[in-house]
Amino acid sequence: MTSELDIFVGNTTLIDEDVYRLWLDGYSVSDAVALRVRSGILEQTGATAAVLQSDTMDHYRTFNMLERLLHAPPKLLHQLIFQIPPSRQALLIERYYAFDEAFVREVLGKKLSKGTKKDLDDISTKTSITLKSCRRQFDNFKRVFKVVEEMRGSLVDNIQQHFLLSDRLARDYAAIVFFANNRFETGKKKLQYLSFGDFAFCAELMIQNWTLGAVDSHVDDMDMDLDKEFLQDLKELKVLVADKDLLDLHKSLVCTALRGKLGVFSEMETNFKNLSRGLVNVAAKLTHNKDVRDLFVDLVEKFVEPCRSDHWPLNDVRLFLNQYSASVHSLDGFRHQALWDRYMGTLRGCLLRLYHD
């Protein structure tokens, strides 16, 4: 007696969250059954392994049929084939577009192209996430990227509207898309200590302040591309370190203000010029695409690492950066206050986020 055909179709489509997770994680039916058996479900329900096998197959079939719709979530809402309550639809979409931290760290900032897709095998071995799951996550990134690529309006809003994701997840995707578009390097060994959350945080700040959208909300790609004009202008900041008087004045202003407030004052004082040079040079280099890509490497190299080696507490870093940016306003000879604020405002936020072990 062999089972040729075995199906269950409900008027309301049954969604088993546990099986959905297993499916998303890319387990085969037999692996999923084995995992479910291990979860003790048989003892709880008194079911047999055969029942579990049949149930898992059913769910997998349903998910495979739903997958096509999940590629364009609004379709899932309007389709008539599967009757699914809205809360369940939301769950399906949210989970489908959720991604693994380990995976996203591997591809963040990489070009979402076929070439990278070949690397998925390696990523899968490295992260011990199944290849199937890697594919889904990668394809999700790529799909979102393709859809919102040449769109007007807020990146987060666009993602939310076209993929019906939660605010949190839409923001994450905005960061992924932003990183992929600008190809920021995130894979260097130096950057391994940084989490996706750190990068996403920076991405959000950069989208808000450094993109075209920050000045003009009626252009294509407004949230994806950095404001080229702004990057060009950043060269003007060079004067802060090139002009020795300005640099000294800046240093003395910062030191006066922070004397007694900083635990690492002496270290700051000795390192001030190096740090300032580092931060300003990063800005000045952003005209080149290559250097834009290395932004995070540079920030860590030029700022985070020196501070860390001197054991600056986070609070001291905050006080320093605040004072460092604010003091520029008192430099009479410096004319690019607005530019400085646009640059430093974002950078300060980023650096504070990046500054941890």
Next chain:
Amino acid sequence: MPGKLKVKIVAGRHLPVMDRASDLTDAFVEVKFGNTTFKTDVYLKSLNPQWNSEWFKFEVDDEDLQDEPLQITVLDHDTYSANDAIGKVYIDIDPLLYSEAATVISGWFPIYDTIHGIRGEINVVVKVDLFNDLNRFRQSSCGVKFFCTTSIPKCYRAVIIHGFVEELVVNEDPEYQWIDRIRTPRASNEARQRLISLMSGELQRKIGLKVLEMRGNAVVGYLQCFDLEGESGLVVRAIGTACTLDKLSSPAAFLPACNSPSKEMKEIPFNEDPNPNTHSSGPSTPLKNQTYSFSPSKSYSRQSSSSDTDLSLTPKTGMGSGSAGKEGGPFKALLRQQTQSALEQRGGSPHRFCRRREFPFFTLTAFPPGFLVHVGGVVSARSVKLLDRIHNPAFVGIMGNTRSYKLLDWNSFNSDEPETRDAWWAEIRQEIKSHAKALGCHAVVGYSESTSICEEVCILSASGTAAVLNPRFLQDGTVEGCLEQRLDENLPTCCGFCHIPYDELNMPFPAHLTYCYNCRKQKVPDVLFTTIDLPTDATVIGKGCLIQARLCRLKKKAQAEANATAISNLLPFMEYEVHTQLMNKLKLKGMNALFGLRIQITVGENMLMGLASATGVYLAALPTPGGIQIAGKTPNDGSYEQHISHMQKKINDTIAKNKELYEINPPEISEEIIGSPIPEPRQRSRLLRSQSESSDEVTELDLSHGKKDAFVLEIDDTDAMEDVHSLLTDVPPPSGFYSCNTEIMPGINNWTSEIQMFTSVRVIRLSSLNLTNQALNKNFNDLCENLLKSLYFKLRSMIPCCLCHVNFTVSLPEDELIQVTVTAVAITFDKNQALQTTKTHVEKSLQRASTDNEELLQFPLELCSDSLPSHPFPPAKEHLESASSNSGIPAAQRATSVDYSSFADRCSSWIELIKLKAQTIRRGSIKTTVTVEKASPMAEGNFRSRSAPPCANSTVGVVKMTPLSFIPGAKITKYLGIINMFFIRETTSLREEGGVSGFLHAFIAEVFAIVRAHVAALGGNAVVSYIMKQCVFMENPNKNQAQCLINVSGDAVVFVRESDLEVVSTQQPTATCQPSCTGEVTT
């Protein structure tokens, strides 16, 4: 020219990519009705075309309106080659033909292709203007309402229940015509779908005519079936119960201006003769005489062979089956004559009654209180027939000339051949009727018919429950002869139906009679088998449960007559065993009555399968069932004896456990009060007499187990051992689960609103080597048990819940394949109140009845917004606008009203937020246009309808589906019409579609989706009495092909949550007040 059909094609969405180069589609639509076709413009390069067509108008006879479906074909325009079809939508416009149902069909319909499945959706609006038809000799029956529900529909009252209506239509199956060799599978499938759609339309119209003939206005318990006879053709047949229904608290009082007064007239019940004076008109003959005077000896003898639970056997013997086709001649003639005379004389001539008395059958399974007086027991009849080609020279001629499927109506042809099927059924019905008479009953309730076809052999089956009905509800003196004096006595209603209708001294079969445990006045049998639902007033102890008997019998492969003979010879044994199994399982459960009994015998190439399902209960009026005794054949063997006693202990334990599980604890009653059973000698003599009468019967069976106690199991061979084992291996459902195959579970009456209807299909392949009956039985048993286990597991999140209306269907698609299809609904209930006594239940229902009226008062007010002319106040401008948009784009409006509010876990998530956002944005844009276009209201209307599709996209309205006639926690406020659909799906890329499971899974999901879409387009939010009547699955894995045919039906309804009703009642005053205020201001 009594009708104008108007169709508007609004838009499409999610269309498939038809042009690979551009990844787009140049779609247009053909709208076809009868022989008229209209086309929309081609909407270039879009997967979401907005045709927004003009109104296509078809001027047609109402006869055609009833028969023909509206056929909408979506195509991809191709400049150089032939246009490619994307898919089709068939819309049954019948629901628009009676005033109380839907007024407009409007909404998104899935575009269906028999090869590719659903390919996008199309938004269509359909309306019908019916003109007065004064022609008395018309062929249409517009206005007759059809219900699949096998009880009086919830918002109606039965004025008169007229009785049985039946009709069948035959045609050649397009799949088996010569032309099929040269056309594509798609063309063939579509021809078949269209033909069946036409045939069911015609069938329904004809049944409607019969109902009008009887002066009824509705058909309840309408059951339409297809017999795919292969080479010999296609039979569409239907049975139902004609009724005169009256809408409760007629909305006419609130809505004086209805669309067409003439239609309203039709609705008015013919209550001139609601009280047939049956007592006086009929000769009040004692029942005894009736039983004896009944003549056809053949049937009579068969009846006597029934067991004490009235399971009657009517296998046709070998001789009969071979030549049955020609045998029915004289009888058929008689029937035809009667039918004709009835048709000719519309007036109240005696012939009319004759005809109706022909088959006093009722397809209903639940009845108004007081309707059912006594229940005799199950009556069933089966007959084996050989299928012959339905010859029709005239038909062939038409086919050859036009290559179109002209519908065949056998009455219009002279050939005798097609009448064969009618005669076959007439024969079976006659049999049923005589069985009922033998049980002292004048009527059969819960009646149903079915077929099982394998190659050229066909088993026709009919079954029902013999009953005595209260003539108050029947139109005329149908039953006068059989009326009993007992009726006049004051019987307690709760046990009356259990009392035997037959004469205890001349019982048609031996039975243990006792005095009723409830009233102690009348005799009751020890067990009661019925095909109906448990009457609402019956007193039940504990809960019920699903009881199944499963059986397989191997059969040699044979041809034609030899095959038919072999089957006929096997049938009685199968019936006997199925019955024994049911009986034993019932005893094992400690119960004494079966409801909803359905015995299905399926014929295959090399085996027969029997599957009986029923719901066991403990009726308080019936005696406590005795236990099961096991007796060994070989005494004096110590170990054997020990084994036997061990088994006995196990059985006793199981019974005790079951009693606890189902909460069966009847009050103890001392035996003396009840009295002794009927003296034995008389019975025996009766039985002997009947046996001598029936010496011509080859297969004479004594289901009464002779002298032995009916529930002694004798273990004399391994076979019997198997039986006992299988009895004990039936696993009860896990805790928190109950199951039954009736409408509701006896003993549970606090349903909560969550329901989940589902269909599950399983096919197993038997290993062909050394198949024995035992192995086969075990396989089949395991298949069913595993299926049930799977269901319990899948639905575990709904606990505590009950699987209701569990409907198993078995088919044998190939030699070694067994297919089991289950459709049922899981309903949650409140565990805390699970132990309500029946008393409070009655009180509750009384309360509900009183509140019913109030609720109904509110409902018509709701209706007001639908029909503007009746509005008592001068409508304010705003109101007008909303109303006009309502009629223009009802789908959009409905989409918002039929929302997800019913879901307990109402979504507070961001999806809703986003939607809200989107809507506010859109609303903003509409506002600006309104100010611009305010000058011309027409333009505004157009604009709105154009913007309808994007507006409607917020959510797809939930449509509930249930095989039950009601929705727990809700009130059905309107019946919108019958849903009856036939689908074919075929694939030539089976592997690519996920194998057989993937293919069928997707197909069934699509069927559900299409049904839901049609219901939503009618303005409904649920399908009740849903049934999947057929699911024929064929595969050819070697060729990577599969085909499946599915036939479903049900009643589209509008329901309102009981909790919402209260809200409406509080809101109503303010809602109606506002327009009046603004109205005053404007005037």
